[in-house]
Amino acid sequence: MNQTRWDHTRIPPQNGKLAVVTGANSGLGWHISLxxxxxxxxxxxxxxxxxxxxxxxxxxxxxxxxxxxxxxxLDLANQQSVSACAAALSAAHSHIDLLVNNAGVMFLPYALSADGFEIQMACNHLGHFLLTGLLLGPLGRASAPRVVTMSSGFNHYGRLPQEGFRGSPRYSRHRAYCDTKLANIVFARELASRLAGARSHIVSVAAHPGYASTNLQFGAANVSASRWLASLNRAAMRVSNALLAQPASMGALPALYAATDSGVKNGDYFGPDGLQESRGYPKLVDAPRRALAADEVARFWALSEAATGFSYGDATLGRESGHGAVRLR
Ligand SMILES: NC(=O)c1ccc[n+]([C@@H]2O[C@H](COP(=O)([O-])OP(=O)(O)OC[C@H]3O[C@@H](n4cnc5c(N)ncnc54)[C@H](OP(=O)(O)O)[C@@H]3O)[C@@H](O)[C@H]2O)c1
Known part of the structure; x- marks a missing residue:
């Protein structure tokens, strides 16, 4: 990437393209949709x-x-809802050009999803893992399809779950969020590698926004034990967002670059170029070292398939006409 100060004015025309954005009603997802x-x-x-x-x-x-x-x-924390969403999208649209796996929750206290998985992992990773798999057909029928998955700079502090996704009531909600964001970057890159292995034309990339002022920081405050603590947390978040965060419109830029620029390559990862990747314009950034341990990644992928009941190995990518169907390994 040799451009500097790339912003939304450089997004190429998107006429005729169909984009699906998760969590599009708020924060970064809203700006990406806009x-x-x-x-x-x-x-x-x-x-x-x-x-x-x-x-x-x-x-x-x-x-x-x-x-x-x-x-x-779409409720990402409920696999029935994810499947229904994918079925509705597949029925309504012959192809999908862009899937932005953006929705997320942060620092929630321990709870289980409808399917019995720790709630942050269920929403941030497993829901998107399943949704993407179920949409590979319509993505494969687009001419230049992309999947963009939103991670976070916190991915450097995460670990990949190696035994399952139930977590534990004694877990750290901060650590658990970091684990989900490591899961996001690992998912994006492993998907990129499997797509390349299958000689698919679908591109999988990742982005992180730095620190952007959105509703994300208030989710945990809103479920605080007492009303007093909730107000205190909300006030602290408002001050922190006002003093330290960049606007959500800026935080959306790395994902928008990943989604639309013609120079983007399968497996790329973008974040902001300023102050320790906390703010600024999009640039290529490094994935955490933990995203690169092949045996851990393979085990994590198998666990994700088991938890969602979706096997990427059985997925057929929809390039039936002209190119022949290709399969992921
Ligand atoms: N803001 C930052 O500084 C920052 C930093 C690093 C990474 N990120 C990542 O950026 C992404 C977007 O977050 P944001 O900052 O824009 O936060 P946000 O304003 O809170 O938006 C999050 C979006 O996700 C949706 N969502 C939450 N749980 C969901 C579920 N179970 N099913 C479907 N949608 C669900 C929310 O819907 P509701 O409105 O219905 O709750 C909302 O639309 C997240 O993946 C987050 O981890 C953000």
Whole structure:
């Protein structure tokens, strides 16, 4: 990447493209949707709350009159909802050009998802692992498809679960979040490698936003044990966001670059170029060393397949016409 100060004004035209953005109603997902819609993409906003999604669409249309937007229900922490979302998208669209695995939760206290997995891992990793697998068919039918997965600089502090995804009630909610963000970058890169191995034209890349002012920091505050503690946490987050964070519009840039620039290569990872990758414009960044341990990655991938019931080895990529169907190993 040899461009400097890449921003949303350099996004190429997206007319005729279909983009699916998870967690599109808030923060980075909203800005990613806004900029894709501004350049002419049809953006499917895959969100867990319809009212919040409709409000977010209205806010985009206030900036981009005539923006092509649709709502798709998706609760990533519930695998039945993920499967229903993928089925609805596959039925409604002949192909998908772009999938942005953006939605996330942070620092939540221990809880189990509908499927019995630790809630942060269920939402941030397992939901996206399953959704992406189920959408490989329609992605494969696009001419230049991409999957962008949102990680975090916190991935450097994570470890890959090696025994399963239930966590433990004694777990650290901060560590657990870091684990999910390591899982995101590992997923993006391992998918890239499997796609390349299968000679698929689908590109898998990752991004992280640095520190951006969004609603993410308030999720944990809102479930604090007492109302007093919740208000204190919210106040602390507001101060921290105001003093230290960059705007969400800037935090969205690495993912937007990953999603749209013509120079992006399978397996690339982008983050901000300033102050320890906490702010700034997109640049190529290094994945944490822990993302590179092949045996751990293989075990983690197998565990993810077991937890979701989805085997990437059995997935057929939809290039039936002209190119022949290809399969992932
Ligand atoms: N902001 C930062 O500084 C920062 C730093 C590093 C990484 N990130 C990553 O950036 C991504 C976006 O976060 P953000 O900062 O934009 O936070 P945000 O404003 O809180 O947005 C998160 C989005 O995810 C959605 N979501 C949460 N749980 C979901 C579920 N079970 N199913 C479907 N959607 C769900 C939320 O929906 P609701 O509105 O319904 O809750 C919301 O739309 C996350 O993956 C986060 O880890 C952010």
């Amino acid at each position: 900029q894709l819609a501004r350049q002419g993409a049809h953006v499917v906003m895959a969100c867990r709350d319809k009212a919040r999604a409709l409000q977010a669409m209205e806010a985009i249309r206030a900036e981009v009159p005539g923006a092509r937007l649709s709502f798709q229900a």
